[in-house]
Amino acid sequence: MISYLPTPYEDELFYSVLCRTYAHSGYFSYKEVLRDMLFSKSNNPSIEFIGHLNADFNALVKQAYPMEQLILNHTMFPQYGRFIPLKDKKSALHHLSTDYCDAHHLFCILPRSENDLYLKYCPLCVQADKDRYGEAYWHRSHQIRTMSICPKHYCSLEASSIIAKSEKMFTLSSTEEHTLITTPRVANNSALTEYSKYMCEVFKAPINLTTDIPLSSVFYYALRGSKYMPNSTKARHTQMFAEDLKAYYCKMGLTEVASIYQIQRTLLGDRFDFSVVCQIAYFLGISVRDITEPCLTEEQVLQEQTSHYIKGKAPIDWDSLDKEIAPQVEQLTYNIYYGIYGRPSRVSEKMIYRELHLSSHSLENLPISKGILEQYSETYEESWARRLIWAYNYLQNEKGAIPFYWSDLRKLSGVKKTNVNKVLPYLYKHTSSDIAERIISLISF
Amino acid sequence: MTDVMNYMPPLIVGNELKEALSVLPHYAVSIRKASVSERLIELSRLYDVYCPSPMTEEIYCKLYLALLRSLQKKQTKTATIQGNLNRQGIGNGIIGGSDSFTILGMSGIGKSSAIGRAISLIAPKPIILIQEPYARIAPIITVQTPYDCSVKGLLLEILREVDKAIDTNYHTNALKARATTDALIGSVANVCLHSVGLLILDEFQNVCGKNGSTLMGTLLNLINSSGISVAMVGTLETKTFFSNASFQLSRRSLGLEYGAMSLDKHFINLCRTLTSYLYVRNDFLLTDEIVRWLYSHSNGVTSVVVSLIKDTQEVAILDGTETLSISSLNKAYNQRLALLHNHIETKEVKHPSIKSKPMSVHPIAEMDAENPITDAVSEIKKNGGNLIALIREKIKVIEVQI
Numbered sequence: 141m142i143s144y145l146p147t148p149y150e151d152e153l154f155y156s157v158l159c160r161t162y163a164h165s166g167y168f169s170y171k172e173v174l175r176d177m178l179f180s181k182s183n184n185p186s187i188e189f190i191g192h193l194n195a196d197f198n199a200l201v202k203q204a205y206p207m208e209q210l211i212l213n214h215t216m217f218p219q220y221g222r223f224i225p226l227k228d229k230k231s232a233l234h235h236l237s238t239d240y241c242d243a244h245h246l247f248c249i250l251p252r253s254e255n256d257l258y259l260k261y262c263p264l265c266v267q268a269d270k271d272r273y274g275e276a277y278w279h280r281s282h283q284i285r286t287m288s289i290c291p292k293h294y295c296s297l298e299a300s301s302i303i304a305k306s307e308k309m310f311t312l313s314s315t316e317e318h319t320l321i322t323t324p325r326v327a328n329n330s331a332l333t334e335y336s337k338y339m340c341e342v343f344k345a346p347i348n349l350t351t352d353i354p355l356s357s358v359f360y361y362a363l364r365g366s367k368y369m370p371n372s373t374k375a376r377h378t379q380m381f382a383e384d385l386k387a388y389y390c391k392m393g394l395t396e397v398a399s400i401y402q403i404q405r406t407l408l409g410d411r412f413d414f415s416v417v418c419q420i421a422y423f424l425g426i427s428v429r430d431i432t433e434p435c436l437t438e439e440q441v442l443q444e445q446t447s448h449y450i451k452g453k454a455p456i457d458w459d460s461l462d463k464e465i466a467p468q469v470e471q472l473t474y475n476i477y478y479g480i481y482g483r484p485s486r487v488s489e490k491m492i493y494r495e496l497h498l499s500s501h502s503l504e505n506l507p508i509s510k511g512i513l514e515q516y517s518e519t520y521e522e523s524w525a526r527r528l529i530w531a532y533n534y535l536q537n538e539k540g541a542i543p544f545y546w547s548d549l550r551k552l553s554g555v556k557k558t559n560v561n562k563v564l565p566y567l568y569k570h571t572s573s574d575i576a577e578r579i580i581s582l583i584s585f
Numbered sequence: 586m587t588d589v590m591n592y593m594p595p596l597i598v599g600n601e602l603k604e605a606l607s608v609l610p611h612y613a614v615s616i617r618k619a620s621v622s623e624r625l626i627e628l629s630r631l632y633d634v635y636c637p638s639p640m641t642e643e644i645y646c647k648l649y650l651a652l653l654r655s656l657q658k659k660q661t662k663t664a665t666i667q668g669n670l671n672r673q674g675i676g677n678g679i680i681g682g683s684d685s686f687t688i689l690g691m692s693g694i695g696k697s698s699a700i701g702r703a704i705s706l707i708a709p710k711p712i713i714l715i716q717e718p719y720a721r722i723a724p725i726i727t728v729q730t731p732y733d734c735s736v737k738g739l740l741l742e743i744l745r746e747v748d749k750a751i752d753t754n755y756h757t758n759a760l761k762a763r764a765t766t767d768a769l770i771g772s773v774a775n776v777c778l779h780s781v782g783l784l785i786l787d788e789f790q791n792v793c794g795k796n797g798s799t800l801m802g803t804l805l806n807l808i809n810s811s812g813i814s815v816a817m818v819g820t821l822e823t824k825t826f827f828s829n830a831s832f833q834l835s836r837r838s839l840g841l842e843y844g845a846m847s848l849d850k851h852f853i854n855l856c857r858t859l860t861s862y863l864y865v866r867n868d869f870l871l872t873d874e875i876v877r878w879l880y881s882h883s884n885g886v887t888s889v890v891v892s893l894i895k896d897t898q899e900v901a902i903l904d905g906t907e908t909l910s911i912s913s914l915n916k917a918y919n920q921r922l923a924l925l926h927n928h929i930e931t932k933e934v935k936h937p938s939i940k941s942k943p944m945s946v947h948p949i950a951e952m953d954a955e956n957p958i959t960d961a962v963s964e965i966k967k968n969g970g971n972l973i974a975l976i977r978e979k980i981k982v983i984e985v986q987i
Contacts, residue, residue, distance in 0.1 A: 141751075141752050141753055141754075142753075143720065143721040143751050143753050143779070143780050144718070144719065144720045144721070144779045144780065145718060145719040145720075146718045147717050147718040163668060163669055163672045164665075164668040164669075164672070164775055164778070164779055165775060165776075165779075166744070166755045166772040166773065166775045166776035166780075167755075167758060167772070168758055168759065168762040168764055168768060168772060169762065172754075172758045172761075172762075176754070200719065203719070204716065204717070204718075204719040272662075273662060273665060274662035274663065274664075274665035274666040274669075275665050275666065275669050314669075316669050316672075316673075317673065
């Protein structure tokens with residue numbers, strides 16, 4: 141059992157708290173302390189979130205500190221979850237607080253660029269922390285993607301040797317042992333410094349858990365009246381916007397500028413990447429408050445949603461769609477199941493989506509169609525049995541009196557001999573015992 | 586750590602302390618009418634009796650203040666820096682030792698009992714639980730100094746006791762990791778820094794052995810790296826070790842030293858309390874004569890007094906005399922405490938300042954014509970032994986106070 145859990149410092153990563161716990165404990169190696177903290181041996185300590193803790197340590201952490209506050213103030217939740225829809229935000233917070241859920245299932249976490257591969261630190265912050273607390277720690281704000289300047293001291297952030305990907309992190313590496321550079325590099329780029337400050341303020345702003353104003357609406361009203369969306373037209377000049385944005389940030393010295401695709405998807409409310417949102421918001425001059433706690437009325441939001449043509453983005457009426465495609469689903473599943481145009485097959489969801497041009501997981505919103513699909517659900521073994529029967533009947537009709545063998549059956553049905561034993565019980569279900577026995581004798585021969 | 590006093594009981598002094606330290610088991614006069622077996626069983630309650638002395642009060646205060654000082658040093662900035670230094674294996678002890686001191690005294694005067702009573706008042710709960718930052722602190726840990734002065738043995742023993750107190754796995758992990766002594770020192774220092782208030786090293790006279798200096802050096806390192814208070818409890822022979830050691834070691838030996846009790850009101854109170862637990866059928870009156878006899882036959886050592894009174898009653902119950910008197914005391918002294926005679930009577934010679942000499946109430950006997958004294962002396966010269974005891978066997982002896 142862990143006997144000492146230090147209080148998180150201001151803006152400290154929870155991973156850093158675990159590192160300090162290890163540093164101040166009497167454990168001989170990180171493996172022992174991870175065994176007492178994590179759920180299983182195969183779990184890694186999570187750098188950006190809480191991680192999969194075992195029941196005892198989880199209870200200890202919750203007893204010491206409110207979990208929700210820990211997530212909001214000591215993990216990278218604001219980076220990934222700030223701008224996602226309210227329902228998803230609350231769901232993510234709930235899952236992270238109550239049960240372990242991989243963050244990749246809750247947020248869209250993009251691959252890291254070269255500049256964000258390692259944990260970053262500011263030499264002056266390290267010194268200030270040592271003076272104040274006696275030890276340094278990993279700051280959250282330094283780990284924001286694309287952040288290259290310390291928003292407090294305006295010096296360049298240094299990359300440590302600690303890899304920032306949780307999947308590749310197996311140790312607890314404290315700042316004390318891995319911050320080598322002590323001489324700060326002053327950043328002589330006031331524009332980049334201001335932008336870094338802006339990103340940090342957005343990151344640290346309180347998370348809005350009450351109102352759900354789409355980001356697309358905020359950008360709409362920021363763009364409207366500008367040269368990118370004149371009042372006289374409904375269309376956006378996204379190409380021009382992306383080019384100007386890129387030029388602006390390249391001149392600033394930012395290494396990763398949002399692409400036109402990322403900008404488009406963000407403006408339309410499809411994507412919520414923190415750095416892209418900050419780049420757009422800063423470029424458009426949207427204040428920190430307006431981007432983090434937007435104040436738009438329902439009418440304004442509705443106006444935005446109906447103001448311009450969004451290809452394929454009209455809200456879907458699932459009930460109508462379900463009724464409309466149910467006969468098509470019925471026909472399609474029947475054809476596949478009974479092999480109207482060829483060999484009978486097992487009906488799968490993927491086939492339905494492909495043939496009817498539906499998006500993945502649509503059937504979850506189409507109960508009638510899903511019910512039809514379930515009527516035709518079967519195991520693989522059962523479908524192989526039906527194939528064998530079909531193949532036998534086909535060969536019987538085609539060849540007439542000419543004998544045919546197992547190889548012919550195998551070629552036509554596609555069923556392997558190794559699977560035959562699993563298939564046998566289903567033969568009697570789908571055909572007469574006479575034919576079933578003939579098929580079995582062919583297999584045995 | 587702020588508000589340390591919130592986690593400790595108040596410091597008690599005066600009569601309130603004496604009452605709190607006393608242990609007086611239940612006694613009913615009716616037990617004297619019970620059967621032999623019942624009385625013999627109840628007689629063992631005498632070992633539970635505890636009468637606090639000035640020594641106990643001093644020890645209580647010393648331990649309380651040492652624990653307080655140690656807790657005040659925890660979770661400070663210096664402690665944080667020290668913890669990181671310990672982890673990195675850097676041997677600088679910047680936090681310094683809070684308070685290391687000795688409690689030395691002859692065997693049997695009640696040091697361990699006094700410490701036990703003091704601990705029960707200072708640390709009524711086995712764990713001090715701090716919420717922010719979360720910490721489980723064992724207020725007082727007691728370990729025995731290894732008989733072979735093994736450094737690793739001592740460090741592992743500390744980890745084991747900490748595990749027992751606060752439910753951790755440090756000892757198991759240390760064994761699995763096959764940690765070297767240097768690694769153990771860092772680990773134990775960090776464990777003590779965050780999870781131990783006061784460390785008591787009992788049987789500290791074992792440090793007078795072969796590797797004592799090494800063990801003492803490790804202890805100093807531990808004290809300087811963990812900032813906790815360490816109390817070293819042992820017999821007076823430890824003084825020799827420290828007096829022959831360097832100034833650095835001798836400095837750490839400052840503390841409390843206790844000899845045998847003197848014949849004072851405390852001793853009289855002790856005798857009165859012990860003899861109030863009467864299990865023989867006949868009544869007993871504690872007189873000055875008996876008090877002086879008890880003092881001279883125990884040399885002021887508490888454990889001997891308790892043994893004397895207990896064994897006397899036991900012998901009296903078993904042989905049916907059912908009387909607690911000087912003659913029964915003598916009988917028990919001769920029969921049960923024979924092995925202590927040399928130590929007590931030898932000390933009589935070495936410490937002539939003790940005012941009273943052993944007394945007995947045996948009447949003067951006529952001298953044997955065979956001159957038993959000469960015979961006794963010859964026998965002693967030939968075979969060795971105790972002259973007075975041998976003479977007593979042959980003739981009746983009366984001793985008078987000079």
